[in-house]
Amino acid sequence: MSNNVLIPELRTQNAATEGRIDFEVVSDPERLTEFEARWQQLERAFPKAATYDDYCEAVFSLSATDQLQLVVIRRNDHIVGFAPFVLRSILKKYTIAERRLFSLPAQTSSLIGGDILGDLTPETVAAILQWLMRSTACHLIELCDIMNAGRVHAALTNTVTPDIIWRNRGRKLAVHWVIDLPSSMELYYLQLTSKTRSTLKRKYRKCFEASRGSVTLVTAAEQVEEFLRVAHEISRKTYQWDLGTQLVNDETTRQRLTKSADNRRLRCYVIALDGVPCSFIVGYLVNHVFRYEIAGYDPQYAKDSPSTALLLYVFEDLISNTSCDVFDFGEGGDTSGYKSVFGNRSYSSLTVDVALRTRIYSRFLLALQDGLNRLKNIGSTVLGNNRVTIAFRRRLKKQASPTGSLVRTTEEIVTTTK
Numbered sequence: 001m002s003n004n005v006l007i008p009e010l011r012t013q014n015a016a017t018e019g020r021i022d023f024e025v026v027s028d029p030e031r032l033t034e035f036e037a038r039w040q041q042l043e044r045a046f047p048k049a050a051t052y053d054d055y056c057e058a059v060f061s062l063s064a065t066d067q068l069q070l071v072v073i074r075r076n077d078h079i080v081g082f083a084p085f086v087l088r089s090i091l092k093k094y095t096i097a098e099r100r101l102f103s104l105p106a107q108t109s110s111l112i113g114g115d116i117l118g119d120l121t122p123e124t125v126a127a128i129l130q131w132l133m134r135s136t137a138c139h140l141i142e143l144c145d146i147m148n149a150g151r152v153h154a155a156l157t158n159t160v161t162p163d164i165i166w167r168n169r170g171r172k173l174a175v176h177w178v179i180d181l182p183s184s185m186e187l188y189y190l191q192l193t194s195k196t197r198s199t200l201k202r203k204y205r206k207c208f209e210a211s212r213g214s215v216t217l218v219t220a221a222e223q224v225e226e227f228l229r230v231a232h233e234i235s236r237k238t239y240q241w242d243l244g245t246q247l248v249n250d251e252t253t254r255q256r257l258t259k260s261a262d263n264r265r266l267r268c269y270v271i272a273l274d275g276v277p278c279s280f281i282v283g284y285l286v287n288h289v290f291r292y293e294i295a296g297y298d299p300q301y302a303k304d305s306p307s308t309a310l311l312l313y314v315f316e317d318l319i320s321n322t323s324c325d326v327f328d329f330g331e332g333g334d335t336s337g338y339k340s341v342f343g344n345r346s347y348s349s350l351t352v353d354v355a356l357r358t359r360i361y362s363r364f365l366l367a368l369q370d371g372l373n374r375l376k377n378i379g380s381t382v383l384g385n386n387r388v389t390i391a392f393r394r395r396l397k398k399q400a401s402p403t404g405s406l407v408r409t410t411e412e413i414v415t416t417t418k
Helices: 029-043 052-060 122-135 151-159 185-190 194-211 221-235 251-262 299-304 306-321 338-342 360-383 387-400
Strands: 002-006 020-026 067-075 078-096 099-111 140-147 164-168 174-180 213-218 268-273 276-286 289-297 326-328 345-356
Touching: 020 029, 020 122, 029 052, 029 067, 029 078, 052 067, 052 078, 052 251, 067 122, 078 122, 078 360, 099 360, 122 140, 122 151, 122 164, 122 345, 140 151, 140 174, 140 360, 151 345, 164 360, 174 338, 185 194, 185 306, 194 213, 194 306, 213 221, 213 306, 221 251, 221 268, 221 276, 221 289, 268 306, 276 299, 276 306, 289 299, 289 306, 299 306, 306 326, 345 360
Parallel strands: 099 140, 289 326
Antiparallel strands: 002 020, 020 067, 067 078, 078 099, 140 345, 164 345, 174 326, 174 345, 213 268, 268 276, 276 289
16 A cells, blocks of 8 residues: 655755655565665664564564554655554553453554654654554554654644544653663662662672572573573562563464564573572663563562562673663653662653544544543542552552562562662
8 A cells, every 4th residue: 555645844954855755554574674774774863763673573473363554654755764553453451550441442553662763754753643544444543652742742742633633541641761871880870879779789689699699691592482481480470460461471472582582682581599580571682772671570589679689680781791872661660660760861751542533433442541541530639649548559459469469560679769
């Protein structure tokens, strides 16, 4: 499928290049290799966008009913950008207090990565979203972890036409934390307060003193099967397992991690205390950025703080043994959780759903999310953020845990702030 879209008001740094923008949707996986070289040229300049390997791995994981939806953007017949979407049939979840209330079927066009590749203006981004929304039968366009006030957000806020509506999926903005890694671990520690620094070093020593702790680094395809076996057993003991945040030892996950290993991107870690595996981290090293995907630990070892020790070990490994410049915690942070303790730079982000106003079912899906968010806001206002409310929220999580224990993705790492 292809279409020509004329944007007469488009202006670029070179006025001679203004004019016709051509959008082509590529749905044949065999054609991806046509764009590899140009994509890899662009991806270095747009670190929040999906890399070529990111998109290939996403396409590789699609089910038989899903399809790739790669928007190739050309100006004057030259490729200037890519908008990497995939068209999926999903069950859209609606939750309160991290508990699923119900799910509804929806067809979504999901952007892979948090940005669109290419030196494109918000006007061009808006034209892509509008054209994609109108030319496909999807109910929603999903834009996950886009930067607040970035060009995709600016396109939605200032440029899209009135027949396009969108909603923030969350009640408030998220905080996306990263670590700009220094040249040594000691320099990293110096960025923290003395109290936090002392706490972290004590937890690290507790796990590794007298050779008690050992870490296995997983980067090769032949290591994936054993890693998944171990990490799956840890993951199923966490409360996040029942909430859908899981590392599952199945063929789909095995193929995905193996593909990443073959592309020399996979970098996972498992820590064992006294010979027993008790915590893991899954991540990927891409263009000098470590992407932290999922972590878990065995609640029986909470007092030993294995996740804290392992995270510090990962920082040191990345600094000492790789060319990594940035540790990216990914979406889902805030100003008080463990990511804020470790991170040294952040920006606000949001996940939005975009719909066509004339599609009744699409509006219904957005209205449900709006209603739940308003209900959550009312509850938050009435209950406040006192100790009783916090204890109640923790009790909900505890009841969701298959072990009956209150567990966090990374345990009570520190109770201090920087």
